Amino acid sequence: xxxxxxxxxxxxxxxxxxxxxxxxxxxxxxxxxxxxxxxxxxxxxxxxxxxxxxxxxxxxxxxxxxxxxxxxxxxxxxxxxxxxxxxxxxxxxxxxxxxxxxxxxxxxxxxxxxxxxxxxxxxxxxxxxxxxxxxxxxxxxxxxxxxxxxxx
Amino acid sequence: xxxxxxxxxxxxxxxxxxxxxxxxxxxxxxxxxxxxxxxxxxxxxxxxxxxxxxxxxxxxxxxxxxxxxxxxxxxxxxxxxxxxxxxxxxxxxxxxxxxxxxxxxxxxxxxxxxxxxxxxxxxxxxxxxxxxxxxxxxxxxxxxxxxxxxxx
Numbered sequence: 001x002x003x004x005x006x007x008x009x010x011x012x013x014x015x016x017x018x019x020x021x022x023x024x025x026x027x028x029x030x031x032x033x034x035x036x037x038x039x040x041x042x043x044x045x046x047x048x049x050x051x052x053x054x055x056x057x058x059x060x061x062x063x064x065x066x067x068x069x070x071x072x073x074x075x076x077x078x079x080x081x082x083x084x085x086x087x088x089x090x091x092x093x094x095x096x097x098x099x100x101x102x103x104x105x106x107x108x109x110x111x112x113x114x115x116x117x118x119x120x121x122x123x124x125x126x127x128x129x130x131x132x133x134x135x136x137x138x139x140x141x142x143x144x145x146x147x148x149x150x151x152x
Numbered sequence: 153x154x155x156x157x158x159x160x161x162x163x164x165x166x167x168x169x170x171x172x173x174x175x176x177x178x179x180x181x182x183x184x185x186x187x188x189x190x191x192x193x194x195x196x197x198x199x200x201x202x203x204x205x206x207x208x209x210x211x212x213x214x215x216x217x218x219x220x221x222x223x224x225x226x227x228x229x230x231x232x233x234x235x236x237x238x239x240x241x242x243x244x245x246x247x248x249x250x251x252x253x254x255x256x257x258x259x260x261x262x263x264x265x266x267x268x269x270x271x272x273x274x275x276x277x278x279x280x281x282x283x284x285x286x287x288x289x290x291x292x293x294x295x296x297x298x299x300x301x302x303x304x
Contacts, residue, residue: 018201021209024176049170055219055237056212057173063208083245084208090240 004075006050008032011072015064022064025057029101030068034076037069040101048141053096062131063088065102066112066145069126073106074149077116081149088145100135113150157186158227162218164189168282174216177209182220183298186228189221192253205248214283215240217254218297222279225258226301227267233301238278240297252287267301 005011012030015022029040037062046057063085069075070083106112118125126148134140157163164182167174181192191213200208215237222235258264260280270277278300285293 016199019206019208020197021173021176021206021212024173024197031217045176047172049166049235054171054212056171056215059211059215059240060173062204062217063211067207085244087244088211088217088240089157090241090242092237092239101201132229 004080006032006072007031007074011057011068015068015072015107015109019043021060025031025061027061027064032069032072036103036105037065037072038101038103040067042099043096046100050095051097053100053135053140055092057132058092058096058100059143060142061100061102062090062133062143063145065104066129066143066147067129069104069129070147070149073112074116074119079116079119079149080152081119082152083131083147086146086148088143090141090143092141094135094140095102096133096140098136100133100140102131102133104129109123120152124148156232158184160226163224167220172214172228173212176211179213179216182290184221184224188255188257188296189217189224190255191217191220192249192251195248195249200224202247203249205252205287205292207244208235210244210248210252210285211242211295213252213254214242214285214293214295215297217279218283218295218299221256221258221281222299222301225264226268226271231268231271231301232304233271234304235299235301236300238300240295242295246287246290246292248285248287248292250286250288252292254283254285256281256283271303273299277301
């Protein structure tokens with residue numbers, strides 16, 4: 001993505017083109033205000049045999065949300081990086097009975113500075129994020145994810 | 153799924169119908185010999201922006217593999233259970249550069265007996281599984297997942 005866009009609509013359109021599963025999941029809204037990012041999906045394409053959210057979809061959505069936030073934050077800093085997930089701990093709290101969304105917030109400034117300092121010094125850095133999944137106002141899933149950014 | 157099938161082909165056909173994301177991921181083969189279960193996918197529908205396996209697809213495939221093994225094992229024991237994932241720890245080791253698959257083995261008999269005893273006594277039990285993802289003979293991802301089975 002040569003243009004390094006940070007526009008949520010353009011970024012979502014690019015995700016659809018680049019990562020086929022995002023289109024299969026029908027991610028219908030990406031919101032990002034420079035601090036908090038949300039990815040919203042309808043239930044139907046992400047349902048399981050019990051009529052609730054499929055664990056694989058929930059896991060994929062949360063994994064993607066942290067990746068999007070890391071990528072968009074770094075672009076906002078003028079940094080063109082490959083971002084990959086290194087590890088994750090996931091806890092499923094409750095079923096998703098209707099449309100659900102993942103939400104992730106940037107951590108405090110010292111961690112962001114550490115990330116960009118490491119990228120400047122060593123060409124790579126890491127960011128630890130907590131990604132929540134919510135449905136009908138209830139927290140249904142929590143993930144701690146570690147993302148690694150490598151300068152292109 | 154009224155018929156409690158443990159036939160891998162029938163079970164995969166049912167997955168396609170019941171969990172739309174499994175069809176989007178084009179899971180093309182489910183192998184199960186009563187001990188080891190594998191789920192195979194091509195790269196194209198599961199690719200990311202870098203041309204390697206999308207983390208969300210890898211995570212979803214591994215999550216599903218453990219779920220399938222738990223469900224099929226219990227069916228083989230004549231137990232009709234709802235199976236859900238409770239939590240997972242995931243570690244991404246290397247990129248998947250071509251078709252990849254998830255592999256999961258039943259744990260030792262004492263853990264399986266514990267599971268079925270608990271289901272008999274309390275109507276629910278748990279199973280801890282390690283799910284590996286492999287590509288081109290290399291281990292690319294490891295997940296420890298805890299699954300909970302609830303008697304229907």
